[in-house]
Amino acid sequence: MSTDIDARLAELGLTLPKAAAPIANYVPYMISGKTVYVSGQISIDENGPITGKVGTDLTPEQGSEAAKRCALSLLSQVHAACDGDWTRLKRVLKLTAFVNSTPDFEDQPAVINGASDLLVAVLGDAGRHARSAVSAGALPMNGAVEIEGIFELV
Template identity: 70%
Template sequence: MAGHEARLRELGIELPEASAPAANYVPFVQAGGLLYVSGQISMDETGRLITGKLGADLDTEAGAAAAKRCALMLLAQVKAACDGDLDRLKRVVKLTGFVNSTPDFTEQPKVVNGASDFLVEALGEAGRHARSAVSAGALPLGVAVEIEGIFEIA
């Protein structure tokens, strides 16, 4: 079975560099075999923030694309935590997705599917996870999506 790095190469995906914390926290904490990764905010390939409110500025499809970018950033943090060896990742345990949305917007699960679908495509069964997808009235820096994760690593 090919490793996670090989699968990402097959998909033509290069992980971004793991970003440094923007405030007084660490990007990840390992406790035993679990890795807790701090919330990763939506930003594009150039590092520009993906901002806006779902239900007003962005549609569900754009939100899902922003969530996929968060998932890429999560994997970048996992790789950094594993000293550059993403193949130490055993499975995605849980994601919590926060969607900057209007009070009447109800498609938060479809938005966070952008991250979930990508992780399953990239990692196979190891990418299947428990999840929450919740609305937020605002997110840091006005970003559209923020996702945190728990991962099992070797």
């Protein structure tokens, strides 16, 4: 992989946000060998955090858009971990995703497809990954979605 990632993002009309600094006592990512572990990224767009519960405050489609924003933030952290060199990224290994949703909401996987679909659209087969998608009663800053990721380097 190379700057094709930048070209693909541009084709899709997407821009990576600035890699966010931690909001508590943790690091945004950790590299061990050829693996990058990215801390949970909450749903943030150009207006700030995307907040609320899917099922009452947000529709599943809005939740999916929030998950897409998390995926962009994950890519920003990976880009920082690779010192801006996309050729170091081999593939996405796993996402663990949390949806701030009502107790009766059961479609967390569809919400998190927003992130999964974006990663495949940008990275092709290297974006396919294992995944968990679960409900959360609350998330930091009342975020709609939080996703952490594991990525493999070359």
